[in-house]
Amino acid sequence: MQKAPFTTGYLTEHCGDDAFGTLKGYRARGGYETARRTLKKGSPEEVIATVRDSGLQGRGGAGFGTGQKWSFMPADDGSAPRYLVCNADESEPGSFKDRLLLERAPHLLIEGILLSAFAIGAEKTFLYVRGEYGESIRSLTRALEEARRGKVLGPRALGSRFAHEVVLVRGAGAYICGEETALLESLEGRKGMPRRKPPYPAEHGAFGRPTTVNNVETLCHVPHIVGKGADWFRSFGTDASPGNTLFGVSGQVVRPGLYELPLGTPLDEIVFEHAGGVPDGRKIKAVVPGGLSMAALPAGQLDVPMADEFLRERQTALGTGGIIVMDDRTCMVRAACVITHFFRDESCGQCTQCREGTGWLNRIVRRIERGGGRFEDLALLEDLCGKMEGQTICAFADAAWPVQGLLRHFRQDFQSHVNQRRCPYPESFAL
Amino acid sequence: MVIDDALRARIESEMRSFPEPRGALLGALHRVQEELGCVSSEAARELSEIFAVFPVEVLELVRFYNFFSEEPRGRHQVTVCTNLPCALVGANDLLCGIEGHLGIAVGETTPDGRIHLGREECLGACANGPMMRIGGDYHEDLDLAAACAVLDALE
Numbered sequence: 001m002q003k004a005p006f007t008t009g010y011l012t013e014h015c016g017d018d019a020f021g022t023l024k025g026y027r028a029r030g031g032y033e034t035a036r037r038t039l040k041k042g043s044p045e046e047v048i049a050t051v052r053d054s055g056l057q058g059r060g061g062a063g064f065g066t067g068q069k070w071s072f073m074p075a076d077d078g079s080a081p082r083y084l085v086c087n088a089d090e091s092e093p094g095s096f097k098d099r100l101l102l103e104r105a106p107h108l109l110i111e112g113i114l115l116s117a118f119a120i121g122a123e124k125t126f127l128y129v130r131g132e133y134g135e136s137i138r139s140l141t142r143a144l145e146e147a148r149r150g151k152v153l154g155p156r157a158l159g160s161r162f163a164h165e166v167v168l169v170r171g172a173g174a175y176i177c178g179e180e181t182a183l184l185e186s187l188e189g190r191k192g193m194p195r196r197k198p199p200y201p202a203e204h205g206a207f208g209r210p211t212t213v214n215n216v217e218t219l220c221h222v223p224h225i226v227g228k229g230a231d232w233f234r235s236f237g238t239d240a241s242p243g244n245t246l247f248g249v250s251g252q253v254v255r256p257g258l259y260e261l262p263l264g265t266p267l268d269e270i271v272f273e274h275a276g277g278v279p280d281g282r283k284i285k286a287v288v289p290g291g292l293s294m295a296a297l298p299a300g301q302l303d304v305p306m307a308d309e310f311l312r313e314r315q316t317a318l319g320t321g322g323i324i325v326m327d328d329r330t331c332m333v334r335a336a337c338v339i340t341h342f343f344r345d346e347s348c349g350q351c352t353q354c355r356e357g358t359g360w361l362n363r364i365v366r367r368i369e370r371g372g373g374r375f376e377d378l379a380l381l382e383d384l385c386g387k388m389e390g391q392t393i394c395a396f397a398d399a400a401w402p403v404q405g406l407l408r409h410f411r412q413d414f415q416s417h418v419n420q421r422r423c424p425y426p427e428s429f430a431l
Numbered sequence: 432m433v434i435d436d437a438l439r440a441r442i443e444s445e446m447r448s449f450p451e452p453r454g455a456l457l458g459a460l461h462r463v464q465e466e467l468g469c470v471s472s473e474a475a476r477e478l479s480e481i482f483a484v485f486p487v488e489v490l491e492l493v494r495f496y497n498f499f500s501e502e503p504r505g506r507h508q509v510t511v512c513t514n515l516p517c518a519l520v521g522a523n524d525l526l527c528g529i530e531g532h533l534g535i536a537v538g539e540t541t542p543d544g545r546i547h548l549g550r551e552e553c554l555g556a557c558a559n560g561p562m563m564r565i566g567g568d569y570h571e572d573l574d575l576a577a578a579c580a581v582l583d584a585l586e
Contacts, residue, residue: 134567173497
């Protein structure tokens, strides 16, 4: 089971307590009271307004306004089914926060699902969970069974007139299914290949019906927001990025793990004060701020507050809040090899720029790493990145981003490989 | 028939959870892979009949998703995450050590059919690497001795 976070807040304060994962334990801490009250006496419009006013942004990587996303659903004339899809296909390298919530707070997620489904008028939620997450699947299966038996779910959810059912769907090992329209294809029993947009899922989503796709952590904020109000939520984080979030810190740090902190917490505070910095008195070379798809920052830029409005200024983004720390032994060309290998393996193959481009990027950086790089390779990498970025159906080919980031900040590493015809970092991690 | 009546009945009951039966196809492939050890061409053909799709539509799913295979892969699927967070803390050294311990390379199965060894992309255990997954179970914070002890205890 995922270890409880080192720093907690409203979202994870009970995650160290095993009983919180049970229906009884969740109720003992006030769980399901917000949903019970809202489903009986509240209106969907109120829930949408509260979440919109809270400024909650999706925590799955794109950071889109949750209330705004909900408001895209067409008016509910009651004539046809509408769906909520919970994206529990967490697989961005460096991200392991949803796994904590799935394993240790399944009822918080179910309460978030109920409130969100009520808001958008969905009769059913498809909970698409990553196939590799065995412990999460066991935890969710138990919690859903308890919720059905305890009449939390069903034809009269929590004693209200709102009917809701949750169907657990197990992914089968494909990173791309975390992209919301690829997830919908997978849910329909097809290869996970992203759809062209428009139409957006709100119009034409799962099985052709109006659908909203929300991430696990996003849904877990909802009961807190609806219960305590938009102003309360805005007392955390920054004006443009309100609320807490779960940062994951991994790589070469003293205390790797999860940290619930307000958005806008400076990156260096998270890495040094909370995670204890780099072990063995070494220095930091680079930090990926938001999961592998985001550009790494060099040691001199770690004063940046962890919120999109600040990270964008430095040509990177919050992504999923997965912070990967690399010390001064690290060869950034090797890091590029790992990154491009990942994207080459996980490209769905639908768009030429991505299918071919990710393979080309990987072959070139491998050549450089092995000492066979040519002077023109750096320009070739940049040219390729420019031909991939923004040219494809989904954002996956923006896999060019992390490579561009490495070329921007660590160009010297690439050049010295070419000049010396070998890797100048004998102590770097093994490939 | 490789898909027996009991398995077929379970697959058909799961179809009812979805507005279109095909929604249950991924779940059916999981069941076939787990119970029969692979999705053989015979099993794929039978699934295509159950779901009223072309056999190739089942086969392309088997080839797209990592969980499914057309041939049996060994009793235990052991995979080591080698993505960046794990690589930084020695995942590739661990994988090399495991190859030596088992006497097979990544992608191979031990001659007794006990263990299939693979590498995998990020498994969401980034703070506790190096790690390996065996089926639905994670083994985290590993060194070579701990990993070998887990592997030796597999039947």
